[in-house]
Amino acid sequence: MKEAKSMAFVNAYGVLATLENLCDMVDEAKAVCRGLKKPVSLCFDVTDGPCVTYHFTQDGCKMTEGDYGCTCKMKFASPEKFNALIDDSKPGIPAKNIAQVLSFLMGPFTKLTNILTKYLMPSEEDLKDKDFFRKSTILTMYTIGGAICALGNTDSISKLSASYIPDGDIQMGITDACYVTIRARDHHLELIKEKPDTPRAVMEFKTVELANALFNGTASTMAELCAGNIYMCGMINMIDNINRILDRVAVYLG
Structure with a gap:
């Protein structure tokens, strides 16, 4: 809901x-x-x-x-x-x-x-253009980053997940394409549209194509993680709680 x-x-x-x-x-x-x-x-x-x-x-x-x-x-x-x-x-x-x-x-x-x-909200025809596909995926990444913070700060379910995130910077990104920082301070989340200097946790998608498939629900996060196409390191509990909020992002933006 x-x-x-x-x-x-x-x-x-x-x-x-x-x-x-x-x-x-x-x-x-x-x-x-x-x-x-x-x-x-x-x-x-x-x-x-x-x-x-x-x-x-x-x-x-x-x-x-x-x-x-x-x-x-x-x-x-x-x-x-x-x-x-x-x-x-x-x-x-x-x-x-x-x-x-x-x-x-x-x-x-x-x-x-x-x-x-x-x-x-691209059409299948627009996505056939490689430049459009890349820009669409990157813009979606920024939107999702902002939505994670918005929900972590206001949505009753997401706030529970945010309450378990310790202070620090979480790096999310697409390799060689774009990066965002989710900054946690006293369980309040803030989006910074650049790579953090000293992240406490990192979650990075290997390609734009993979990120697009994950955003659209046509790829399995677990399968891609096992295949080494999603890189995670640092405090995994921070990423785990961000992923819980991501589930809520799908409800709001799906």
Whole structure:
């Protein structure tokens, strides 16, 4: 079962946070950013949910917590209302700079989220293109990393797993493709989109193809682990609890 509040955090810190990487990796998204006449910092403020700001410039996108520096804001009365923005394109209530929030949301933001959807929910035809396949898998990796942290901090089942994770950095990645750090501090999880200097645990997939198959459920984690295609080392109990949260990620994003 999904919890609406946790789903809102997954959408904010997992799905929409991947706009950072999309605008850095995909030419179509870069073109949308280059078309901006001035920077826009769009805040989504959700009652009993996340409050995050996505800062867009011609150079790309950066997400920050809170509403500091936002040039426009949209408020949502509940996590369910915010989730409806993602699922059904139903906007919230403009709360700051109404003209900008509406024009940006219906223009560049929608273009970017449509591109993101194409990569996170790809068609079989699109996946035949090797470059698209690689970028789709890497973007999915970033989304999953954000979702792990969002659920570990808010989902009632995932919080139990997070409560057993000691302080330290967990490295997750795809060899020679991308890496993320899941940082645990007092059982609170934070995503850092780069390789840690001194990880306490490591889980690494050997190839992009393997990662894609694991993400889509067409490969067996145990079989690939036994075959040596998934590398694990360090404090295995940290990885074990991350994998338990990954099971919940599949429920929310599946």
